[in-house]
């Protein structure tokens with residue numbers, strides 16, 4: 028799927044009042060597959076989402092990192108500790124870590140992005 032077609036489908040499937048059954052079509056399946064399998068579509072859709080939330084995604088090494096850091100925060104912008112769906116944490120000091128979900132607050136500090144491989148900390 029090319030990006031222009033993806034943008035059209037995104038506009039359609041993002042509207043509030045989708046017709047009944049709109050998400051049970053092959054078109055919807057192709058749209059969601061593109062998010063997961065087409066990097067260009069994923070990057071565009073993720074940037075749109077983070078932009079709409081007012082999240083400063085451009086300061087991150089890549090959109091995967093920005094999206095996962097965004098997902099680690101609650102509505103107030105605080106880290107959701109103890110939530111097993113959180114896979115990465117970023118602290119104000121610029122440190123990044125992978126939380127260990129053992130009931131405590133243990134972390135594995137990381138120095139390179141697990142998605143794009145760029146150095147993210149000294």
Ligand SMILES: [Zn+2]
Pocket residue numbers: 087088089090092140141142143144145
């Ligand atoms: Zn990255």
